[in-house]
Amino acid sequence: MEQSPQIGDRITDKSSPPDDHTVRNWIGPKASEHWAELRNWIEVYYPGVFAPEWLYGGKKRGWSLRYKKTKAFCTFLPEYRRLSVVVVLGGAEREKFEERRYAWRSQLVKLYDEAKTYPDGRFLTVAISSAADRHEVTELLTMKRPPRSRG
Template identity: 80%
Template sequence: MEQSPEVGDRITDKSAPPDDDTVCDWIGPKAFGHWAELRNWIEAYYPAVFAPEWLYRGKKRGWSLRYKKSRAFCTFLPEYRLFSVEVVLGGAEREKFEARRYGWRPQLVKLYDEARAYPDGKWLKVGISSAADRRDVTELLSLKRPPPRSPG
């Protein structure tokens, strides 16, 4: 008998990367709206820069959607009834973050302060449940790699 998924569980069926319907069913329609908005934002602000790639990260971590050029840009994490984005801030990005420290939302600063520092940077896992959370992520991504042009 299979156990029903719990909030935060990952998509672990290794047979094939999930499609949009699977992701929507897993994270829920509201979270999927944020998923689609962020994907559209990346496509609009970074046209033809990234080819998103599904990665299977093992039985515990499941599938994730990575945006990468030469360096990782961000990774979308579809979790049961949740959607999070992982952003790694290297040394230069951490300096920029600190320079704007008091301009960020307090929740993001707390997340940043609590994130463990690794040799390649701080790994922030930002839960997305509102337009403000999405804006935090788009600002972090713009800090990491300024958009080549704005859409229009």
């Protein structure tokens, strides 16, 4: 018997990467707006820099959409009825984050403080459920890599 999806479940059908319609249906209308806004923001502020790539992380992690040039920029996680974005902060970005520590919202600081630091950086997985969450992610990304153009 197939269990119905739970909030946060990933798209795990490995036969092919999900298309826009599949992503929209899976993450839901609210998260779809954030998905479209963030993708558009990246296209406007980083024109021609990234070629987003679908990655399959196995049955547990499912599909994710990674933006990468030479270093990872961010990864979108289309989860059931939710969108999360992973931002990896290397040493330089962690210093910048600390300099602005008291300017960030407390939820992000808590997420940052609880994130494990690996040799390649500190992985922040930010659930996007509001324009404020989305803005904070764009601030993190701008801190990580200054935009090429101001749209």
